Amino acid sequence: MFRRMQTDRLLAWILRIGATVAALMMLLILMFLLFESWPALTGLSLIRFVTDAAWHPLEGAYHLMPMLLATLLASSGALMLAVPLGLASAVFIVFFASPRLAAVYKRLIELLAGIPSVVFGFWGLTTLAPLINEWHPPGASLLTAVLVLTLMVLPMITLTAYTAFVAVPDALLRNAAALGLSRWGMIAGVALPAARNGIVAGIILAAARALGETMAVLMVAGNVVQYPESIFDPVRTLAANIALEMAYAMDDHRAVLFVSGLVLMVLVMVLSALAGLFERHRHA
Helix, strand or coil: HHHHHHHHHHHHHHHHHHHHHHHHHHHHHHHHHHHHHHHHHHCCCCCCCHHCEEEHHHHCCCCCCCHHHHHHHHHHHHHHHHHHHHHHHHHHHHCCCCCHHHHHHHHHHHHHCCCHHHHHHHHHHHHHHHHHHHHCCCCCCHHHHHHHHHHHHHHHHHHHHHHHHHCCHHHHHHHHHHHHCCCCHHHHHHHHHHHHHHHHHHHHHHHHHHHHCCHHHHHEEECCCCCCCCCCEEEHHHHHHHHHHHHCHHHHHHHHHHHHHHHHHHHHHHHHHHHHHHHHHHCC
């Protein structure tokens, strides 16, 4: 018993140290972004990021809003598709599939989660974009980015929803069955409300993943800095813009790219904080 207590204390200290290191790394990244973007934040008027005529860094024009809008549209569009598909997949695994089929389907979802983003981008560029181009050119567009992001965040939503459904107490489901509720009634009236906070936390984390995705979106979105008039227009996201231009950016141009990274970091931090709040509320 004494050795077990010592082991538990040692493990607790190791976990505390690991959590502290992770928090410090995130703080250092945030400080680095602030330091590198400080020349733009202090030397340029912040209103210029909204009012400049276009994104032409060589001419001193730093209009970020089209890329911010494209980032938000691509992420929200992917969530609109991935959330119902992910919830349907989780419901199928937990409540409808046989144990063997559920295990196989879950393994496939986990395999999808492990595919590198560049592979999704390569598939989107060589297969999905030409298909969309036959329907409505150009193929590389906001729609292509939404579809690729949907595939990338779908596993996260499915697996978090699955975990939330599995965590629902069996007593609640047995009581619902004893009251004569149908399977759909039990899912809609008992399982979904009980698992709501875990599902919402997973959706928020998936949104953070979609906001920060770079390589796949860079390969399929078309990379044109403009306000899209339709889902078939090519766009450029903030993350893709950083990857494309950081190699040759200098002075204010480089600092503004770090401002873009800072904006993405803040958005992801806000979403992560919301996910943490939902998770704590779920365990309260």
